[in-house]
Amino acid sequence: MLALTGGALLAIVVGAPAPIRWPVVFAAVVLVPGSAIMTLIPVNDVGGWLGLAVALSLGVGVVASTVTLWLGWWHPLVSAAAIAVASCVAFVLDLRSLSRATSVSVA
Numbered sequence: 001m002l003a004l005t006g007g008a009l010l011a012i013v014v015g016a017p018a019p020i021r022w023p024v025v026f027a028a029v030v031l032v033p034g035s036a037i038m039t040l041i042p043v044n045d046v047g048g049w050l051g052l053a054v055a056l057s058l059g060v061g062v063v064a065s066t067v068t069l070w071l072g073w074w075h076p077l078v079s080a081a082a083i084a085v086a087s088c089v090a091f092v093l094d095l096r097s098l099s100r101a102t103s104v105s106v107a
Contacts, residue, residue, distance in 0.1 A: 001035045002091050004028050005084050029080075033060040036087035039094040 008028035011021040034056030043049040064079045 001032050002088060005032050005088055008032075009084070028084075029061065030054055030057050032087045033057040033083050036090035039090055 004024070005028055008025045010016075011024045015021075016024075031053055034053035037056045037060075038049060038053050041052070043052060060083060064083060065076075068074050068076075068079055
């Protein structure tokens with residue numbers, strides 16, 4: 001998911017052609033925020049995990065959009081960047097906890 005986030009950011013910053021940019025950005029918007037939340041929820045079923053990740057991602061996007069509209073502060077790129085940063089922080093924290101658990105179990 002970190003790679004997907006980086007790929008979407010790169011596609012936007014470089015100004016990749018639309019046929020390349022939109023699938024990458026769409027996949028990031030639909031998967032990354034929910035996947036970050038799913039690092040906290042143990043789900044063994046891949047289909048269930050994917051469905052929850054998509055639903056949570058869309059929910060995060062709706063809440064972020066609604067809040068920025070209510071506050072009169074509509075900046076979709078800033079909102080998307082904030083969601084991406086928060087998601088990446090959650091992924092990195094999850095990776096750190098996994099590496100700690102692995103190093104403790106090996107020792």
